[in-house]
Amino acid sequence: MQSVKIQYPPFVRANDSTSKVMFDVILALIPCLVFSYFAFGFVPVMVILVAVGSALLTEFIFSMIFWSKKNSVTDGSGIVTGILLSCTIGAFTPLYVVAFGGAMSVLFGKLLWGGLGRNPFNPALVGREFMTVFFPTVMTSGSIWYDRTAVNLSGINLFDNELLNGLFFRPSGAIGEYSILFLTLGGLYLLFRRRISWHIPFALFAAFSLPLYLLLYLGNSLSFSLGGLMLGAIFMATDMPSSPSTSSGKIFYGAMIGLTAILFILNGVNYEYMSYSILLLNAFTAPVNWVFRPRIWGRKLDWSNRLGQGVGITAGILLAAYAIAYLHQIGGIQYLLYVYIAFCIIRFNSLYIRKRI
Amino acid sequence: MHIFSMKGMTKKEKIRQIKDAPVLYVPLLQQIGQAALPTVSVGEKVKKYQLIGQAHKGLSANIHAPVSGVVQAIEDYPLADGTAVPTLFIKNDFKETEEERTIFRWEELSPDEIIGLIREAGIVGEGGAQFPTSLKYTLDGKRIHTLIVNGTECEPYLTADYALMEQHTGELLEGIRIINKVLQAEQIVITLEEQNKELVKVFAPFLPENPLVRLQILPNEYPQGGELQLIQSVLGFELPRNQLPRDRGVLVNNVGTIYSVYQAVARRIPLVSRFITLSGEESLHYGNYEVKVGTPISHLLEELHLSAEGKILVLGGPMMGKFVEYPDASFVKGSSGLLLFRKQVVERQNCISCGYCVEVCPMHLMPMKFEEIYRTGKFFKLEKYQLSNCIECAACEYICPSNVPLIQSIKEGKKKIKELAHAIR
Numbered sequence: 001m002q003s004v005k006i007q008y009p010p011f012v013r014a015n016d017s018t019s020k021v022m023f024d025v026i027l028a029l030i031p032c033l034v035f036s037y038f039a040f041g042f043v044p045v046m047v048i049l050v051a052v053g054s055a056l057l058t059e060f061i062f063s064m065i066f067w068s069k070k071n072s073v074t075d076g077s078g079i080v081t082g083i084l085l086s087c088t089i090g091a092f093t094p095l096y097v098v099a100f101g102g103a104m105s106v107l108f109g110k111l112l113w114g115g116l117g118r119n120p121f122n123p124a125l126v127g128r129e130f131m132t133v134f135f136p137t138v139m140t141s142g143s144i145w146y147d148r149t150a151v152n153l154s155g156i157n158l159f160d161n162e163l164l165n166g167l168f169f170r171p172s173g174a175i176g177e178y179s180i181l182f183l184t185l186g187g188l189y190l191l192f193r194r195r196i197s198w199h200i201p202f203a204l205f206a207a208f209s210l211p212l213y214l215l216l217y218l219g220n221s222l223s224f225s226l227g228g229l230m231l232g233a234i235f236m237a238t239d240m241p242s243s244p245s246t247s248s249g250k251i252f253y254g255a256m257i258g259l260t261a262i263l264f265i266l267n268g269v270n271y272e273y274m275s276y277s278i279l280l281l282n283a284f285t286a287p288v289n290w291v292f293r294p295r296i297w298g299r300k301l302d303w304s305n306r307l308g309q310g311v312g313i314t315a316g317i318l319l320a321a322y323a324i325a326y327l328h329q330i331g332g333i334q335y336l337l338y339v340y341i342a343f344c345i346i347r348f349n350s351l352y353i354r355k356r357i
Numbered sequence: 358m359h360i361f362s363m364k365g366m367t368k369k370e371k372i373r374q375i376k377d378a379p380v381l382y383v384p385l386l387q388q389i390g391q392a393a394l395p396t397v398s399v400g401e402k403v404k405k406y407q408l409i410g411q412a413h414k415g416l417s418a419n420i421h422a423p424v425s426g427v428v429q430a431i432e433d434y435p436l437a438d439g440t441a442v443p444t445l446f447i448k449n450d451f452k453e454t455e456e457e458r459t460i461f462r463w464e465e466l467s468p469d470e471i472i473g474l475i476r477e478a479g480i481v482g483e484g485g486a487q488f489p490t491s492l493k494y495t496l497d498g499k500r501i502h503t504l505i506v507n508g509t510e511c512e513p514y515l516t517a518d519y520a521l522m523e524q525h526t527g528e529l530l531e532g533i534r535i536i537n538k539v540l541q542a543e544q545i546v547i548t549l550e551e552q553n554k555e556l557v558k559v560f561a562p563f564l565p566e567n568p569l570v571r572l573q574i575l576p577n578e579y580p581q582g583g584e585l586q587l588i589q590s591v592l593g594f595e596l597p598r599n600q601l602p603r604d605r606g607v608l609v610n611n612v613g614t615i616y617s618v619y620q621a622v623a624r625r626i627p628l629v630s631r632f633i634t635l636s637g638e639e640s641l642h643y644g645n646y647e648v649k650v651g652t653p654i655s656h657l658l659e660e661l662h663l664s665a666e667g668k669i670l671v672l673g674g675p676m677m678g679k680f681v682e683y684p685d686a687s688f689v690k691g692s693s694g695l696l697l698f699r700k701q702v703v704e705r706q707n708c709i710s711c712g713y714c715v716e717v718c719p720m721h722l723m724p725m726k727f728e729e730i731y732r733t734g735k736f737f738k739l740e741k742y743q744l745s746n747c748i749e750c751a752a753c754e755y756i757c758p759s760n761v762p763l764i765q766s767i768k769e770g771k772k773k774i775k776e777l778a779h780a781i782r
Binding site for chain 1: 360513585595596597598600669671675676677678679680696698703706707708709710711712715716718719720721722723725733742743746751754755756757758759760762764765768
């Protein structure tokens with residue numbers, strides 16, 4: 001963050017800022033946090049607070065040490081990362097694991113890449129992968145998701161309809177998934193405020209549902225979490241820095257997340273299909289932006305060229321998806337993370353020495 | 358993209374005159390291309406409207422004396438943005454002694470004679486580009502079917518064009534008739550912004566005697582007044598940035614330019630003054646003024662008892678105007694306004710790839726890429742993202758929530774590309 005005297009136009013600016021963007025995301029998530037209290041009282045609330053606190057503390061200390069920056073946490077992105085991370089985990093996750101996840105999400109998800117906006121991967125999901133890899137027994141135990149004795153409200157029977165009541169409130173799954181209805185309303189709010197566009201969630205749902213119905217029609221069954229899908233589609237896949245910026249790119253990106261999620265489920269990735277597919281597509285955001293760049297004013301689109309590039313990138317994504325599914329099956333995902341850790345640290349150091357970060 | 362316009366502050370204001378400055382600094386470069394060559398020498402007396410700068414060969418334009426007086430000096434003097442250009446200092450004798458001139462009935466002139474008068478009068482595009490108008494009218498055998506008269510003043514705050522259309526409607530239409538004697542266009546479209554559609558009533562009484570002219574209301578979008586955007590809105594096709602409008606049978610002229618053509622051809626008055634808007638949050642006076650080219654900006658401020666202390670001055674509109682480095686620099690032929698804003702510190706943050714800039718870019722570019730490439734110094738990649746197609750309208754930086762220095766990267770990036778191209782050659 002540098003301050004400069006303005007010399008270049010424009011001399012008027014829209015009344016907007018990064019912190020306003022972040023504030024809107026927080027606002028959209030607040031109903032879900034309220035429902036987590038309805039579900040399990042203060043247990044999930046503590047998880048959220050610890051995740052946010054740990055994320056902010058890490059960001060503050062890191063920015064002080066490496067960039068001598070005191071106001072690094074004021075943009076609110078650390079809060080968003082903390083909340084989103086806690087939305088993806090169980091309410092009874094031990095708090096030290098949560099603290100670890102919060103710290104890793106900002107450190108390896110954002111800071112080592114150069115801070116807000118420079119991160120290619122969704123920080124919350126990066127943090128979640130760290131938790132899974134470094135605390136595998138905790139993260140795979142069923143007890144972190146549900147504790148009958150701690151249930152605050154087991155259901156709110158607002159409607160006459162079992163299904164609607166389930167969508168309105170159901171204390172199961174991850175912290176962010178207790179009220180699918182309010183997840184959706186949060187998404188609509190973000191859409192209304194233009195903080196997300198319809199392209200990614202819409203394409204994601206479409207590309208997820210079509211094969212799903214086809215499979216159901218063919219008599220196969222597929223188990224997935226609707227809450228996880230919604231949370232991923234609305235809040236994770238639309239994360240600004242890690243998703244494409246052009247409309248057509250967003251549609252392609254959303255669709256590929258939906259499709260690879262189905263592929264992951266079919267290949268035995270039972271719980272982490274959304275994380276995997278979003279993180280996988282994050283890695284392809286830059287080429288997606290290039291292939292789906294807008295048509296320049298007054299120029300004709302070179303369809304054959306673009307089509308070729310589109311086919312190429314699709315093949316690359318599918319290949320990578322199968323590679324990850326295979327790695328998952330043989331229990332090798334952690335090695336991928338180790339490589340990621342090494343890469344982040346080396347890259348940061350080499351750039352930091354040259355004062356480029 | 359819609360921008361809060363602030364035009365209500367000034368659009369109904371009568372165009373006012375200010376007292377002439379005691380010394381005028383008349384730059385010999387008020388057009389794109391080459392500076393004019395001085396035709397007078399230091400110590401020489403000049404009359405008002407006298408030719409003082411002869412257009413250089415090629416792309417250039419004549420310069421005339423806005424007042425009568427004595428040439429004090431001919432030396433380099435900064436324009437508002439700080440670039441030094443050859444400038445004539447004229448000490449005003451306040452006698453208004455005019456150069457003698459013969460007035461012709463323009464109806465009896467041939468197209469070539471009209472173009473000759475426009476060239477002689479040193480007229481350049483007053484929308485900001487300052488392209489010599491006589492060259493624009495030299496069609497090289499191309500036929501023009503549509504003349505678009507740009508009354509779409511899409512820059513916020515500016516109302517000088519509005520005031521001109523409202524207060525000099527007859528002259529403007531006569532200017533259009535003069536131009537069309539040259540162009541022979543089949544239709545003439547005056548474009549207005551939705552927010553200024555009350556002008557339709559102003560134009561209505563004049564339309565019966567101008568059968569080729571029609572009005573078209575365009576949305577309050579930024580940058581609707583850009584040449585390419587106008588052509589698209591009026592004629593429905595996208596003209597590529599590297600093509601000239603005349604190649605597709607179109608010509609776009611700003612209303613100010615056309616008014617100057619009227620002055621030059623019907624009254625034989627060269628381009629020595631123009632209308633500007635004075636506005637901005639920190640301006641205590643709001644209005645439209647006629648200023649003589651060469652009038653120091655500081656003179657206008659003094660006349661109106663305005664102080665620039667703690668404020669920033671902008672010459673032109675808030676989106677594409679120039680930051681005034683030297684308040685003693687002059688108004689030139691392309692200056693459309695003077696805006697006073699509070700001094701502000703812009704907090705630059707990292708791009709968060711929200712994509713707003715991509716959404717608003719009228720040329721369908723990816724502006725955030727220019728900043729990324731410029732920052733990382735890989736200048737040769739700028740053209741991969743088609744930097745040369747950028748019209749620098751600044752819509753991208755206006756909408757940017759992170760205040761990313763997009764326009765700085767774009768302008769400096771274009772310079773870098775030129776340097777690179779030069780180095781290769």
